[in-house]
Amino acid sequence: MSSQEISNDEKLVQSIQKKYHEMLEEGVDPYEWAYAWRSEINRGGFRAVDFLMREIVDTGKCVGCAACVTICPTDVFDYKDEHPIDTRNDACVFCELCADVCPVLRPLDKDLQTLLGFKQPVKDEGFGPYNYAVIARAKDKEFLEAGQDGGVTSALLVHALENGSINGAVLGDVLPENPQVGVQKLATTAQEIRSCSGSRYTYSPNTMALTEAMRQDIKPLAVVGVPCQIDGVRQQQFSSIRLEVAKWYQQNVVLTIGLFCSESFTHEHISYIAKELDVEPQDIVNVNVKGKVIVELRDGREIIMKLKEFHPFARPACLYCLDYSAEHADIGVGGIGLSKWTFVAIRTEAGHKFWQAAVDADLFEIMPEETEPKAKELLIRLCNIKRNKPLPALMPTYQERVELGNTNPKSFYKDYKKPTDGGEQGK
Numbered sequence: 001m002s003s004q005e006i007s008n009d010e011k012l013v014q015s016i017q018k019k020y021h022e023m024l025e026e027g028v029d030p031y032e033w034a035y036a037w038r039s040e041i042n043r044g045g046f047r048a049v050d051f052l053m054r055e056i057v058d059t060g061k062c063v064g065c066a067a068c069v070t071i072c073p074t075d076v077f078d079y080k081d082e083h084p085i086d087t088r089n090d091a092c093v094f095c096e097l098c099a100d101v102c103p104v105l106r107p108l109d110k111d112l113q114t115l116l117g118f119k120q121p122v123k124d125e126g127f128g129p130y131n132y133a134v135i136a137r138a139k140d141k142e143f144l145e146a147g148q149d150g151g152v153t154s155a156l157l158v159h160a161l162e163n164g165s166i167n168g169a170v171l172g173d174v175l176p177e178n179p180q181v182g183v184q185k186l187a188t189t190a191q192e193i194r195s196c197s198g199s200r201y202t203y204s205p206n207t208m209a210l211t212e213a214m215r216q217d218i219k220p221l222a223v224v225g226v227p228c229q230i231d232g233v234r235q236q237q238f239s240s241i242r243l244e245v246a247k248w249y250q251q252n253v254v255l256t257i258g259l260f261c262s263e264s265f266t267h268e269h270i271s272y273i274a275k276e277l278d279v280e281p282q283d284i285v286n287v288n289v290k291g292k293v294i295v296e297l298r299d300g301r302e303i304i305m306k307l308k309e310f311h312p313f314a315r316p317a318c319l320y321c322l323d324y325s326a327e328h329a330d331i332g333v334g335g336i337g338l339s340k341w342t343f344v345a346i347r348t349e350a351g352h353k354f355w356q357a358a359v360d361a362d363l364f365e366i367m368p369e370e371t372e373p374k375a376k377e378l379l380i381r382l383c384n385i386k387r388n389k390p391l392p393a394l395m396p397t398y399q400e401r402v403e404l405g406n407t408n409p410k411s412f413y414k415d416y417k418k419p420t421d422g423g424e425q426g427k
Contacts, residue, residue: 055105067103119349128332130346152333158194170187172184172225233249273295316407329351331346
């Protein structure tokens with residue numbers, strides 16, 4: 001490609017960015033501007049990856065969900081340091097899928113609730129659409145002891161695998177040398193699912209395992225992830241660009257389990273814990289957050305640390321996620337201050353089918369959601385905190401936040417009041 005062609009392509013990217021931001025500033029309906037840039041790309045005939053990288057990755061707004069990486073039919077991207085790198089840009093075939101599936105670049109479609117098949121009647125009490133919710137925990141002590149809270153997710157997935165409802169699950173695992181550093185895992189056996197039990201508070205790019213699943217044609221498939229990852233999967237499943245890769249996700253991802261999430265910690269929090277407790281990072285067996293940070297060490301000790309100590313380690317990219325409870329998952333799960341119990345929200349018909357099969361197999365102890373009213377109140381409060389922000393397109397870039405002296409996603413919009421007239425204002 002000549003320098004003149006590169007220059008023209010750069011000008012086109014800049015012109016689309018300019019129009020995109022003009023529409024944002026004019027207060028155009030988000031669903032209109034979300035498609036406006038796509039029509040410009042269609043007319044311009046240039047790589048959508050250029051727009052995605054400039055608008056999302058270079059500005060620090062990428063949440064790391066890897067949807068663009070795992071949807072690309074020509075393997076343009078690598079994934080490093082929790083964001084995509086367009087390593088093989090010349091391999092781009094102008095399909096636009098990478099930009100189309102980015103949950104930060106555009107909101108999920110208005111008709112997504114219909115497409116997802118929410119179980120009727122749909123309730124929404126402040127933590128997203130759902131049909132019913134329970135407090136549950138696994139009866140099997142192995143699941144309960146290995147799980148972060150009630151061992152529900154692992155027990156549900158193993159049952160689905162053993163009864164043939166799925167042939168694999170996309171999960172988060174850990175590095176053998178450091179059990180607090182998350183990595184993706186494609187689990188195809190009950191033992192592999194069991195080994196992934198528990199939570200990590202660093203960001204684990206679970207959905208990167210989707211590429212391996214598709215390459216091996218492991219189907220039907222379950223996906224477990226935090227809200228930004230679930231939104232990325234949903235964008236992939238229902239992309240209007242119907243290439244084979246998108247069709248594969250729609251046809252073969254049969255269950256999504258969303259993990260409640262305020263934000264992740266950067267990897268530096270592991271070093272901080274190790275230094276404060278005078279231990280090696282690999283001796284930190286588990287970290288749990290219940291209004292405080294509970295650290296379990298390999299020697300059996302359990303140390304309590306103040307949550308505010310970890311505010312400096314909140315992952316900056318998490319600012320751009322507005323979903324706490326994985327509102328678009330088939331099933332949402334989280335501890336919500338509970339000890340060895342899990343709050344379970346059944347949202348869709350698919351979620352109900354898998355959950356009911358596990359219930360019929362007598363896998364869980366179950367209590368009505370009303371049993372723990374404080375847990376539900378906390379859930380709603382945490383959802384409101386994450387929702388009370390402008391759309392990501394209207395938020396400042398990471399570089400602008402650095403200049404403002406605040407990159408903490410927990411405090412950046414602490415005093416923000418979301419407009420009630422349907423409008424959106426950036427900070």
